[in-house]
Amino acid sequence: MQTDEMSLKKRAESATEKKAAYGEDFELEKYEEGSKVSKPIEDLRTLDEESKRTLLQVGVIPSEEGRSGSFLVLDNAVSHSSLKDENVELMSTHKAMEKYEWLKDYSWKLVQVDADKYTAKTYLEDADGYFIRVPAGKKSAMPVQTCLMLGSKKVSQTVHNIIIVEEGASLDIITGCTSKKGVEEGLHMGISEMYVKKGATLNFTMIHNWAEQIGVRPRTVVHVEEGGTYVSNYICLKPVRSVQTYPTVRLEGKGAVTRLNTIAIAHPGSVLDLGSRAIFNAPGTRAELISRTITIGGRLIARGEMIGNAKGAKGHLECKGLVLTDKGSQLAIPILEANVDDIELTHEAAVGKIAKDQVEYLMARGLTEEEAVGMIIRGFLDVGIRGIPEELKNEIENTITQTAFGM
Amino acid sequence: MLKIEDLTVEVNGKTLLHDVNLEVEKGYTNVLFGPNGAGKSALMRTIMGFSEYRIVKGSILFNGEDITNLPVDERARRGLGIMMQRPPDMSGIKLRDLVKVASKGKKDPEKLAENLDMNRFLDRDVNVGFSGGEIKRSELLQLAAQDPSLYLLDEPESGVDLVSIEQVGLTIKGLLDIGIDCPGERCKKGKSALIITHTGQVLDYIQADRGYILCNGTVMCSGNPLKMLEEIKNKGYQECITCRLMK
Numbered sequence: 001m002q003t004d005e006m007s008l009k010k011r012a013e014s015a016t017e018k019k020a021a022y023g024e025d026f027e028l029e030k031y032e033e034g035s036k037v038s039k040p041i042e043d044l045r046t047l048d049e050e051s052k053r054t055l056l057q058v059g060v061i062p063s064e065e066g067r068s069g070s071f072l073v074l075d076n077a078v079s080h081s082s083l084k085d086e087n088v089e090l091m092s093t094h095k096a097m098e099k100y101e102w103l104k105d106y107s108w109k110l111v112q113v114d115a116d117k118y119t120a121k122t123y124l125e126d127a128d129g130y131f132i133r134v135p136a137g138k139k140s141a142m143p144v145q146t147c148l149m150l151g152s153k154k155v156s157q158t159v160h161n162i163i164i165v166e167e168g169a170s171l172d173i174i175t176g177c178t179s180k181k182g183v184e185e186g187l188h189m190g191i192s193e194m195y196v197k198k199g200a201t202l203n204f205t206m207i208h209n210w211a212e213q214i215g216v217r218p219r220t221v222v223h224v225e226e227g228g229t230y231v232s233n234y235i236c237l238k239p240v241r242s243v244q245t246y247p248t249v250r251l252e253g254k255g256a257v258t259r260l261n262t263i264a265i266a267h268p269g270s271v272l273d274l275g276s277r278a279i280f281n282a283p284g285t286r287a288e289l290i291s292r293t294i295t296i297g298g299r300l301i302a303r304g305e306m307i308g309n310a311k312g313a314k315g316h317l318e319c320k321g322l323v324l325t326d327k328g329s330q331l332a333i334p335i336l337e338a339n340v341d342d343i344e345l346t347h348e349a350a351v352g353k354i355a356k357d358q359v360e361y362l363m364a365r366g367l368t369e370e371e372a373v374g375m376i377i378r379g380f381l382d383v384g385i386r387g388i389p390e391e392l393k394n395e396i397e398n399t400i401t402q403t404a405f406g407m
Numbered sequence: 408m409l410k411i412e413d414l415t416v417e418v419n420g421k422t423l424l425h426d427v428n429l430e431v432e433k434g435y436t437n438v439l440f441g442p443n444g445a446g447k448s449a450l451m452r453t454i455m456g457f458s459e460y461r462i463v464k465g466s467i468l469f470n471g472e473d474i475t476n477l478p479v480d481e482r483a484r485r486g487l488g489i490m491m492q493r494p495p496d497m498s499g500i501k502l503r504d505l506v507k508v509a510s511k512g513k514k515d516p517e518k519l520a521e522n523l524d525m526n527r528f529l530d531r532d533v534n535v536g537f538s539g540g541e542i543k544r545s546e547l548l549q550l551a552a553q554d555p556s557l558y559l560l561d562e563p564e565s566g567v568d569l570v571s572i573e574q575v576g577l578t579i580k581g582l583l584d585i586g587i588d589c590p591g592e593r594c595k596k597g598k599s600a601l602i603i604t605h606t607g608q609v610l611d612y613i614q615a616d617r618g619y620i621l622c623n624g625t626v627m628c629s630g631n632p633l634k635m636l637e638e639i640k641n642k643g644y645q646e647c648i649t650c651r652l653m654k
Contacts, residue, residue, distance in 0.1 A: 357495045360457050363480040364489050365509040365553055372480075375508070379499025379532075 004104075008113050012123040015114035022301075023244025023273045026215045028121055031156035031187045034075030036128075038151075041080040044070060050181050058176025058207040060147045067174075071130045071146040075157055078128055087138035088171070089131070093160050096131035103131075106162055110193040110221035110250075118189040118217040127158035127191070134169040136197075143172035143205075148190060150179040150214065156187040163192070165200040165228075172203045177218075178210065185213035192220040196228040198253060205233040205388060207396075210240040212269060218245045226253025226282070232260045233388050234274070235396060239267040239298075246275035246303060251285035251313075262291040263384040263396075266298025266328060275303030280313035280343070287315040292384035294321070294377065295328030305335040308343035317347040322354060322380060408433040408599050409454070409557055414465035416446075416453050423449045424624045427465070431557065434597030436583060436613055438604060438632045441621035442644045447603045448492060450621065451559045454601070455489045456482045469557070488555025490546040492562050497533035502545060505533050510552035519551050523578060539566025540575075547578050558582065558600040564608045576612030583613060607636040620647050 019025045041047065044055065044062040052062045064070050068085035071078070078092045089096075097103050113123040130146050150157050165171045179186060188210070196202045202222075210216060224230050230249055249258045260276040278287035291302045302319040321330035330351040338345060354376055362372035378397065385396065409431040416424040424446045431437045441447045453460040454467060456479040466475045474482055497505070506516040506529070520526045523544045534542060543563055550558065563579060564572050583598045602609060610633065618632030620639075627647045628635075638646070 355495065356458065358497060360479050361491070361495055361497070362505070363478065364455055364457075364483050364491075365505065365549055366480060366483040366511070367508060368480050369478070371508070375500060375504070376497075379497065379501075381499070383499045 008108060008123065011112075011114040012120040015120040016117055016124070018114065018116050018120065020116040020118065020217065020244060022246065022275075022303075023217070024215065024242045024271065026187055026217075028117060028156065028187070031154055033125065034077075034150070034152060034155040034157045036076045038074050038077035038079045041072065044072070044080060054149070054178055054181060054209075055147060055176065058147065058178045058209045059174045059205065060145045060176040064145070066142050067145045068140045068142045069144045071144070073129060073146075073148045073157075073159055074151045075149075075155055076125070076127065076159075085141050085144075087134060088140045088144060089133040089135075090144060091131050093127075093129045093131045093162055096162070103162070106164065106193060106195060107160075108193070110223055111191050111219050115219060119191060119219050121156075122158040122160055122189050122191050122219075125158045127160040127189075129159040129161040129191070131162050132171065132173065133164040134166060134171045134200075136166040137168045138166075139170040140172055143174045143203075146173065146175045148175070148177045148188065150183050150186040150188060150210075152186075153183050154185050157189065159188075159190040161190070161192045163194040163202065163204075165196050165202045167197045168199045169197070170201040173205065175204070175206045177206065177208050177216070179214055184211045187215045188217065190218045192218065194220070194222040194230070196222065196224040196230050196256075198225045199227040200225070201229045201231075203231045206235070208234075208236040208240065208243065209238045210243075212239050213241050215241055216243040216245070218243075218247070220245070220247035222247065222249040222258070224249060224251050224253065224256040224258060226255060228253060228256045230258045232258075233385050234260070234262045234264075235385065236264040236272060236274070237396070238265075240270050240272070242271045242273075244273040246277060248277040248279065249287065250279045250281060251287065252281050254282045255284045256282060257286045259288045260290070261384045262293070262302070263381045264293045264300065266293070266295040266300040268297030268327065270298035271301075272298065273301040273303070275305065277305040278307070278315055280306070280308045280310050280315065283310045284312040285310065286313070289315070289317045290384055291319045291321075292381050293319075293330065294324060294381070295330055296324050297327045299329050299331075301331045301333065303333045303335075304347065306337065306345050308338045308345055309340065311340055311342040314344045315346070317345070319347075319349040320380070321351040322377070323352060324354070408435075408470060409601070410468040411454070412466050412468070414453070414467065415463050416449060417461045417463050418449070418459055422463075422624065423460075424453065426625050427621075429619055429626055429629075431599050431601050432594065432616075433599055434593040434595070435616040436600040436602065438602050438610070438615045438618045439621055440604065440618055440635060440639055445621045446624045447621050448561055451489060451561050451601070451603065452491075454559055455479060455487060483553070483555070486556035487559065488550050488553045488557070489559040490543070490550055490561055490563060492565065494534050494542065494546065496535045498535055500533050501530055502533050502548070503529035506548060506552045509549050510554070514552050516552070519548055522551075522581070523548050523574065540568055540571045543567055543575055544571070544578075547575065547582070551578070551582060556598060558598065558602075560600060560602040562603050562605060564604065564606060572608055573612075576609055579609065580612045607640075610636065620644070622648050
């Protein structure tokens, strides 16, 4: 085991300068490492109103009503962890590593420590994060909510999360990533390793709500076994400096299924480089990667990749992007790869303005041009998040309305 | 109510309609006949104000007001409503929501949908994967919600199966008929309509007042709609063109 760690450390150290394959390169030295200690928050309801609003905007409910458990990471410190669902285990990654000897077989096994400087830094800092596990056959009654918050100016946050949904189990997670009001600049690095075992289901919803000068580098890999299902909804509607992410789902067992939905709005000054990748490594696996993005002045890159390595694999990739001003840009990069026969991978990509005939069709029913455009935008994004919890949907709808009409 | 004078219309620099004169009086249901490609749909869409159709000459008056240059929504607000032949797919927009906004929240979509047997379509995306007949019913449902004073109906019976034709016909009758038999009274209070029909099937359900024949982008003739239909069925449109040339 020690030699394992030694070699990981070596690999990480060799990658501390390694630029990521995509996205702006952030100089890590420019950010102070976020504090690893913070005053524990016993009850999220005792937070000030401003912080509570910040949580609510990313789907994290301070009263914890309708949630199985809650977990809050502030900068680099775990500041809240509570659980009321006995079917779920929720604790910090550090605690879990102490508690379970076997967890070393899951930690840093999906995400490579030397993938780039961000993964290397997260490893070398021995970052903490959340560990969520549902034992075989159990089901989370309600979603578990987690929040990763940047709480101090110009700091870097590193987080390492591990999620395990055991055989036949089921789990819903809502993760809100955000920054405290007044924290306009910072860097977030988040490693997530997710295991969906035989016949298990994981619904993972992530809402990003950062600030104008924050860089965001999530690194996520998901491993899905036979008959397992992984559904992800990624939502990013507010201004941010740069998000670059390319979550990868490995469908390793027969009949494993995944659906990744992305909806995002690029504001002026924002660069969103959002990808989704599915690798079909077992027969009869299926994937659907859907992205609905809008630019109102920022740059949006929608990547999608499907790699078919096993027979009977079937996947559809859909990248649709609206350009609502001359200043913004959209780039759709779909990649399909088939390495055996009997594979069916398709893609549909479209970027451009809102179709005039659609706007006028609604106007002919009495809507003003502005109302018509708003309705089309809401509908456009809605397609990207079908199946999201109802309460979250309302919140998202509000944000969309504000964005659509605040242009 | 609607008065079109010397209207000439271009699409992408190509003249589709020229010197069109046509009128729909208050309470009247007028019918527009014409062969394929004559410009009937273009005329309807020009009246509604779709921007693709550029008016290069003439005017459109609605209730005495010149609406030639008004945008689509302003025309809708003044009481024009259109049933399109090929409406666009509205991905992500539920029929229920469109019906709600078309009625300004005043009518219950479920109730309106009952008459047209469209309840199970309320949570579908508007027009996406709808069959020909379903599109007609969806358009009529939206119009019922909108409640315009002038209906522009573009081939309400095309692509509709025989059973549904009755449903479509009776719905149109229901929308236009406000229970007034007296022609004088109907002119004061009734709904007006301009209907494009190829087969005339819809005329089995509604009372049409006047017919127009549109050929080669202009109105050739007007008169009793049922007589016109009979004539067209017997002799086709060539007769109209010849007749016009003789004049």
